[in-house]
Amino acid sequence: MTLERRSRIVDEVEAATRVKDGMCLSIGGHIMSSHAMALVRRIIRQGTRNLTVVGAASAGLEVDLLIGAGCVRKVVAPYVGAEALAPIGPFYKAAAERGEIETWECDEGMYYTALRAAALRLPFLPTLAGLGTSLPEVNPDLKVFADPLTGRPLVAVPPLQPDVALIHAAYADPYGNVQFVGSGMGDRAHHRAATVTIVTVERVVPNEEIRRNPIATALWNVDMVVRAPYGSHPFQSPGFYLHDEAHLEEYLAAARAAVGGDRGLFDKYLERYIFGPANHAEYLQTVGFPRILSLHEV
Amino acid sequence: MDYTTKELIAAFIARDLHDGENIVVGANLPVPRAGVLLAHLHHGPNMTIGLSATQTSLLKEPVLQPFKYNRDFRAARWAESYMLHHETFDSPKLISDVFFVGGIQIDRFGNSNLIGVGRDYRRLRFRGPGAIGTTTMTVYTKRYYLYLNSHDPRVLVERCDFVTAFGWGAGGADARTRLGLPGGGPKYCITPLCVFDFEEEDKRMRLKSVHPGVTVEQVLARTGFKPVVPAKVGETEPPTAEEIAILRQRVDVEGVLRS
Structure with a gap:
């Protein structure tokens, strides 16, 4: 009998089905950078509800979007916003003020302490x-x-134990060895605490390429690897592209109107970018290559 | 020498930072950012600057290109090491020696609030952005600076509705050691009108200096509590020509501090 090493590559549509109603879901990255958006959009599209969302230590508008789309019951995040673009996420602010979501108040240090307690089963x-x-x-x-x-x-x-951790990284091989460009922020802590880790990557690379620089392998043995070039859009992905400020402004205008009582723009946003496209490739097509290719770093 | 209030504050901050210190620079506080970089280029060749999840020295960079967001990867191009964010809080060595803390409310003992405004936490009148890293950072940093973009009686209050960073609690020089907090606590509260320090024994906020052109009366009228006012209140010292040159030619070429 020949033994074969199993590939962990799945597509974003299948990977997202691992996230079910009522689960605790963590999303890595940091404010304007590195969120597994190809999966976040799928989770909204498949109608998952009542999530406890553990945002990044400083979370961005991905958490705000999930709240606006009605997927969230509880938020754990020491910050939710977009810095100068939006000091606080509009849906997050309104839902917290109106008591529509629960908030688990903590700061970044306590947040990592809670993830570590989960990893250690303490x-x-x-x-x-x-x-x-x-x-x-x-x-x-x-x-x-x-x-x-x-x-x-x-x-x-x-302890804060995510049922599923969503992480966006630069590279992975088919066997779940993951490398970042840059620090990887706090994503290692999510992987250590979570039951299941799903990583979207800019590029799936051959195992040989991982072996060329093993010290760069930040996460290993992750459960699923999803091929998602431009998968962090509209946020940046270190070494690949910058955040899409125009898209984020479009989102914020829609979110602010929705919070003010007029959901028309936001419903259009959801239809155009989330419910319309059947998968990540169609999403990128909707955003359009001229825009996508304009987000270069230098 | 013409200068703006923001340049004045950046120079004030820079003079209080020492060579050899390890200081993280955020993106959304352009004035403290400029103060840290000015100190580095003016008198801090051995400072370590934390920037976009990296640590580095920027001494030999002729111009420090501005960046807009905390993790803008373009600002990581100088990295000498990476900051793994989840390890940042594991050792005071990984944490900045000093820190800058904003607030939607700051009280007369330097406690600050980023949670929100209102009596009932479940029904806040205004939900704030959240504590970010301030609760833990202020436990450990050698000293920290409260920094406000506006001097307003709704912000500088008698008592915060909620506290996210413990300053001097209900007062007293031993307020922090009694709780076992190792860090040095808030040193100054810097606003567009003035600088407050803290009275040595009871740690009430005390007017240290007013910025040139501002009167003590103006400060008191815009402050929601009664600070300690010494018999003689000096003026915040203006920036020198050399400091202004570094700011404008190397740190703030886009003129954010002049706008």
């Missing part, structure tokens, strides 16, 4: 962060307790 990890602040009051999952060794106060941070 009931909590202690931190000094949050002492003297409102965080343990507004987030009852955080508990101030006395350190058993010194009696000094500490904050207990419970």
Whole structure:
């Protein structure tokens, strides 16, 4: 019998079906960079509901979009916005103010502490962060307790375990070895904490190319690899393309109108970019190659 | 020498930063960013600058091209090392020695709020952006600066509705050590009108200097609490010609600080 190493490549349509109603879903990247948007769009298109979304430590408008599309019950993110373009995500702000979503308040340090507790299967990890602040009051999952060794106060941070982690990276081979261009931000922490990791990549490369520089392999043994060139659009992908500011402005105008009571523009946005295209390739066709190819870094 | 208030503040910040310090620069705070880079180019050849998830030295760069967003990969071109974001909080060595903290509210003891405004957390009148990294960073950094783009009684309040970064709590020089917080706490609160420091014993905010052309009365009228006002309040020292030249020719060529 010949043994064959199994390819982990699946398409974005199949990969997204792994995300089901009520799951805890994490999305990697950082504000304007590196979100697995080809999968985020599919999740909206397939109508997944009641998600707990663990955004990136600083999350961008991908979380805002999921809220606007009605997929989200609860958000865990120390920030949701687009910096100077939108200091806070319009749907996130409105849904939080109106009590339509639950928010798990934390800062970036506590957020990584919670992911690490999940990876270690610990009931909590202690931190000094949050002492003297409102965080343990507004987030009852955080508990101030006395350190058993010194009696000094500490904050207990419970685990955050995503059922599925969505990550966008530069390269992977068919066997789930993933390399970033740049730091990879906090994505390693998502992979370590999550039950299942799905990675969209700009390019699937042969195993030999991974072996040429193994120290660059940041994640290995991920569950699924999805071929998604330009898969982070409208956000940037380090080493490949910049964020699409015009597209983000189009989104923000639609989101702001929707929050103000007129969902017309936003429904059109969803129809054009998410419900219309049957897959990622058709999405790119809708955005159009002149636009896509104009997003170069230098 | 003509200068803008933003250039004045950048110079003030730069003078308080020391050679050898390790300082992360965000994208959305152009004035503190300019202050850090000015310190680096003016008197900080051994500073390490954290930029777009990298650490580096920019000493030999003739012009520091501006970038708009925190993780703009174009700003990573100088990287000497990468910042793995999830490890940033694992060691004070990986964290910036100093930090800049904004707020939708800041109180008279330097506590700051990025959660929101309102009594009921589940029904905020205004939902803020969130704590970002400020809760943890301010636990550890040697010192930090509260920085505001506007000086307004709705922002500088008697008491924050919520606290995301613990400054001096309810006051007292031991407020932080009592909680076991190792970092040095907020040093200054910098606004477009003035600089506050903190009174040594009870740590109430105290007017340190007003920017040239601003009166103490104007500051008090725009502040939602009563700061300590010493008998004599000086003026914030204007930038020198050399500082202005570095700012305009190398740090802020697009003139964000002049707009």
